[in-house]
Amino acid sequence: MSDAPLVEIQDLSFGYSSARQILSDVTLSVPRGKVVALMGGSGCGKTTLLRLIGGQVRPDRGYVKVAGEVIHELDQAGLYRMRRRMGMLFQFGALFTDMSVFENIAFQMREHTDLPEDAIRDLVLMKLNAVGLRGAAELMPSELSGGMARRVALARAVALDPMLVMYDEPFAGLDPISLGVVGQLIRRSNDALGATSVVVTHDVQQSLHIVDYVYLMADGRIVAQGTPDEMRASTHPTVHQFIHGEADGPVAFHYPAGDYAAALGIMHG
Amino acid sequence: MAERGSIATVGAFTLGAIRRLGQATLFLGQVLRHSGTSLTRPALTVREIYFAGALSLIIIMVSGLFVGMVLALQGYDTLQTYGSEEKLGVLVALSLVRELGPVVSALLFASRAGSAITAEIGLMKATEQIVAMDMMAVHPVARVVAPRFWGAVLSMPLLAALFSAMGIFGAYIVGVRLLGVDVGAFWAQMQAAVDFEQDILNGVIKSAVFGVGIAAVATFEGFDAPPTAEGVSRATTRTVVHSSLLVLALDLVLTGFMMRMWGE
Amino acid sequence: MNSRALEFWVGLFVLIGFASLLFLALKVGNLGVGGATTEYTVTALFNNIGGLKVRAPVRSAGVTVGRVTAVDFDTKGYQAKVTLNIDSTYQFPKDTSASILTTGVLGENYVGLEAGGDDAMLVSGDQITITQSAVVLEQVIGRFLYDKAQSPGGK
Numbered sequence: 001m002s003d004a005p006l007v008e009i010q011d012l013s014f015g016y017s018s019a020r021q022i023l024s025d026v027t028l029s030v031p032r033g034k035v036v037a038l039m040g041g042s043g044c045g046k047t048t049l050l051r052l053i054g055g056q057v058r059p060d061r062g063y064v065k066v067a068g069e070v071i072h073e074l075d076q077a078g079l080y081r082m083r084r085r086m087g088m089l090f091q092f093g094a095l096f097t098d099m100s101v102f103e104n105i106a107f108q109m110r111e112h113t114d115l116p117e118d119a120i121r122d123l124v125l126m127k128l129n130a131v132g133l134r135g136a137a138e139l140m141p142s143e144l145s146g147g148m149a150r151r152v153a154l155a156r157a158v159a160l161d162p163m164l165v166m167y168d169e170p171f172a173g174l175d176p177i178s179l180g181v182v183g184q185l186i187r188r189s190n191d192a193l194g195a196t197s198v199v200v201t202h203d204v205q206q207s208l209h210i211v212d213y214v215y216l217m218a219d220g221r222i223v224a225q226g227t228p229d230e231m232r233a234s235t236h237p238t239v240h241q242f243i244h245g246e247a248d249g250p251v252a253f254h255y256p257a258g259d260y261a262a263a264l265g266i267m268h269g
Numbered sequence: 270m271a272e273r274g275s276i277a278t279v280g281a282f283t284l285g286a287i288r289r290l291g292q293a294t295l296f297l298g299q300v301l302r303h304s305g306t307s308l309t310r311p312a313l314t315v316r317e318i319y320f321a322g323a324l325s326l327i328i329i330m331v332s333g334l335f336v337g338m339v340l341a342l343q344g345y346d347t348l349q350t351y352g353s354e355e356k357l358g359v360l361v362a363l364s365l366v367r368e369l370g371p372v373v374s375a376l377l378f379a380s381r382a383g384s385a386i387t388a389e390i391g392l393m394k395a396t397e398q399i400v401a402m403d404m405m406a407v408h409p410v411a412r413v414v415a416p417r418f419w420g421a422v423l424s425m426p427l428l429a430a431l432f433s434a435m436g437i438f439g440a441y442i443v444g445v446r447l448l449g450v451d452v453g454a455f456w457a458q459m460q461a462a463v464d465f466e467q468d469i470l471n472g473v474i475k476s477a478v479f480g481v482g483i484a485a486v487a488t489f490e491g492f493d494a495p496p497t498a499e500g501v502s503r504a505t506t507r508t509v510v511h512s513s514l515l516v517l518a519l520d521l522v523l524t525g526f527m528m529r530m531w532g533e
Numbered sequence: 534m535n536s537r538a539l540e541f542w543v544g545l546f547v548l549i550g551f552a553s554l555l556f557l558a559l560k561v562g563n564l565g566v567g568g569a570t571t572e573y574t575v576t577a578l579f580n581n582i583g584g585l586k587v588r589a590p591v592r593s594a595g596v597t598v599g600r601v602t603a604v605d606f607d608t609k610g611y612q613a614k615v616t617l618n619i620d621s622t623y624q625f626p627k628d629t630s631a632s633i634l635t636t637g638v639l640g641e642n643y644v645g646l647e648a649g650g651d652d653a654m655l656v657s658g659d660q661i662t663i664t665q666s667a668v669v670l671e672q673v674i675g676r677f678l679y680d681k682a683q684s685p686g687g688k
Contacts, residue, residue: 054404080406088404094397098389111407312536319539323546362561427550434553437561456560461590461597465562473554 004068005029006164006196007053012062014045014052022048023220025062030164035190035197037207039242040217046200047091049217050166053198054088055079066164084112087157087165087195091172093149095141101128101152102137108159127155130192131185147178151185158189164196165189171203179203183210204243208232216242293489300418300488303411307419313412317420321382325428328381329374333365333432336373337439340364344440345448354444355454359462361440362433366463366472370433372520375479378421378428379512383487386417387508390491391501399492414492418484425480426473433472471527478523479516486512571621572599573657577631577644578612583667585633585642591617592634593646598623601644617644619655626651632665642667 007030015021022045030036038046051057052064055071064071066082074082095104105124109115115123128134131151141149150170157165170182187210190197201207208214208228216224216231216239224231224239231239240246257263307314344360390413393399399409437459444450463469487508494504582604591599599619607614619625628649635642646661655661 056400056403080408083404083406086404088401090397090401092397094401096398096402097393097396108405108407111405111412315543316539318546319543322550323542326546326549366557366561424546424550427547427553430553430557431550433561434556437557459561463562464588465558467588469554469557469562472557 004032006032006067007198008065009049009053010062010065012049012052012064013060014048014057015060021220023052023059026217026220026222027062028215028222028225030196030198031213032196033190033194034212035187035199035210037199037201037211037214038217039201039204039207039214041202041242044217045220046202046217047168050088050168050198050200053164053166054083054086084108084160085163087160087162089150089153089157089165089167089170091169093141093153095144095149095153095156097141099141100137101133101139101141101144104141104152105156105159107156112160123159127159128152130189131155132181147174147181150174150178150182154182154185154189158193158195161193162195164198165193167197167199167201169201170199171201171206179206183207186210204245208243292493293485296489296492297485299410300415300485303408304415304419306408306411307415313416314419314423317416318424319420320385321378321417321421322424322428325378325381325424326431328377329428329432330435332373332377333370333435334439336369336432337361337365337436338443340369340436341440341443341448345444345450354448354450355458357440357444357450358437358455358459361444362437362459362463363468365433365436366468368520368524370436371429371472371476371479372516374429374432375425375476375483375516376513378425378480379483379487379516380509382421382424383483383508383512384505386421386484386487387491387494388501388505390414390417390488391494391496391504394492394494395496395498395501397496410492414488418488421484421487422477422480425483426476429476429479430473467527471523475520475523478519482515482519483512486515572618573621573655574602575617575619575655575657575659575661577615577617577661577664578607578610579615579631579633579664579666580612581666581669582613582615582633583635583642583669585613585615585644585667589641589643591619591644591646593623593625593648598646615644617661624654625649627653627655627659628663629655629661630663630665631661633667635668 007028009026009028012023012026013021014023026045026049028036038049040046048057052059053066053071055064055074058072063073067085069078069082071079071082095101096107099107102124105127106120109120109123113120125134125137128137131154133148133151133155136144136148136152141152144152154167154170157167167186170186171179174182183206186197186199189195199207199211208231211228213227214225214231215222218238224234224236226234231243234240234243340361341357344357345354348354348356348360390399393413399413402409402412441455445452445455490504490508490511491501494500585601585604587601587604589601590597591601599617601615602618603614603616605614605616606612615631617631625646626649628651630647630649632645632647633642634645649663
């Protein structure tokens with residue numbers, strides 16, 4: 001059992017409408033215990049892929065299998081059973097604004113377990129200590145800085161020691177120090193919990209430090225994959241452009257448009 | 270062609286309105302199906318009664334008092350031309366208990382608590398809290414929507430009763446204390462004319478129905494709001510407008526229905 | 534806000550709400566305390582009830598002693614059958630007469646009871662036999678004009 005990958009995605013296609021295809025024939029796998037990055041420019045379908053793994057949307061074709069179960073074939077109860085073993089860090093934290101930091105972390109414990117109050121207290125303080133915010137337990141989310149909120153959200157994502165943790169843009173909008181802290185936390189919590197992690201990001205440098213394997217996406221397809229070292233050394237033009245942050249290349253600077261001169265009304269000849 | 274275009278606009282508007290009504294009804298059904306959590310964990314509902322009901326206490330009490338005082342002033346002015354000032358208590362009590370209490374308190378409740386419910390749920394959706402909860406295998410309708418729905422439904426009849434009571438008290442101050450209507454006549458005439466079942470109980474039933482209407486509109490608009498700042502603010506406005514209209518329409522239907530029952 | 538304070542405010546709110554309901558029921562409405570008032574039901578037949586409505590008061594010597602609970606049409610005698618609920622504290626003789634009166638000139642109709650001299654008292658289910666119908670203003674005016682036209686002095 002343990003040698004099969006935790007997440008298997010096969011020929012996955014998805015579009016919110018038939019005209020706009022978000023994902024086309026994506027195939028990838030996430031081995032147990034590893035941290036895998038899904039990289040790509042904005043709007044390439046990375047976040048949608050996470051939604052498909054979490055069962056929030058149904059694929060048009062293909063399937064997502066987590067721990068041997070096809071996600072879109074589960075009923076509501078089965079899906080909720082599966083989601084209890086998943087943790088997710090949302091791009092903007094999505095902390096519950098009407099609850100304190102403590103209650104945010106305790107939320108799933110209160111909802112899903114019958115643990116006594118002092119056990120919940122100990123668990124929450126342990127989770128908060130792991131992200132260095134035990135002292136902020138009684139603060140409200142509105143009183144936190146962006147980096148602190150991200151760390152609280154991270155602690156909440158792993159509150160129930162999930163088997164699979166998904167991170168949606170964990171590095172977006174953080175200062176360089178918080179950036180390093182969050183990166184280390186992702187790696188550490190993955191290894192400490194024996195979990196498997198999927199990190200969706202466009203922050204190349206940060207993620208290459210902490211992940212085991214990289215899938216590079218563009219226009220809803222996987223265009224390249226490999227270990228961080230392979231990616232750095234790659235001569236693939238898209239990979240090269242992305243890793244080195246060049247403005248133009250296979251991923252065009254211009255959104256597809258008609259002839260520029262014609263649009264400006266300049267006649268040829 | 271112009272008429273065709275405008276007729277098509279009316280058609281599109283009508284279809285849109287019917288579709289929304291259908292969605293709202295389905296949503297109400299969903300809320301009722303997922304109400305178990307609100308019952309097994311009353312603390313969730315108690316919290317929402319606080320936000321919907323207890324925080325509306327002041328506005329309801331003050332408005333009720335003022336409406337009662339104005340009714341007494343106006344009623345006295347008219348009644349004294351017929352020499353029947355002692356009927357002031359009857360006039361005020363029947364107006365309040367049958368109509369003004371349930372309707373005005375429902376309108377105030379729609380703008381005070383209904384809009385707050387919509388804004389709260391809408392913002393939770395806009396900041397991905399609803400999706401996050403769903404991803405934590407906690408049903409957002411059961412955990413977020415149903416307690417707010419029941420909190421509002423349970424608060425409404427109590428607020429309406431409070432509004433009427435404060436109004437009658439206000440009328441007592443103005444009528445008896447200031448204008449000199451006889452105390453005995455004021456209360457006795459009122460008690461002789463106001464029937465418990467047909468006036469007071471029907472008023473309570475009305476306000477309970479209004480509570481369901483407002484709570485359904487407010488939670489639906491919040492849950493259905495586009496997840497943007499603009500979407501939430503529009504949904505909040507829609508809640509106030511639609512639930513106020515709904516209250517007035519329901520009042521007409523219920524009053525007609527109750528009047529027919531009296532006639533027999 | 535901690536949960537005790539929240540529970541306190543909700544408790545206060547619920548208490549105030551129920552106190553208001555109780556106030557409406559007891560002080561404003563006519564819900565007797567614990568059903569202490571019992572009533573008995575009698576009927577009366579009238580040729581014409583005018584504008585008498587259900588829930589109209591029943592008065593004797595100006596005091597409200599009961600209430601009209603039903604107005605039916607008796608198909609045998611082609612008369613109006615009015616059901617009166619009278620407070621048990623007020624007992625009336627068997628030969629009490631009932632008439633339909635009006636408060637003021639244009640006020641609402643009510644049933645007036647005039648006590649007779651019988652020793653036996655009315656009990657539930659009895660029928661008041663001596664009745665006087667409503668004075669219908671249109672008929673009075675009509676008769677007045679008719680009389681005026683008939684009388685020789687009117688010419």
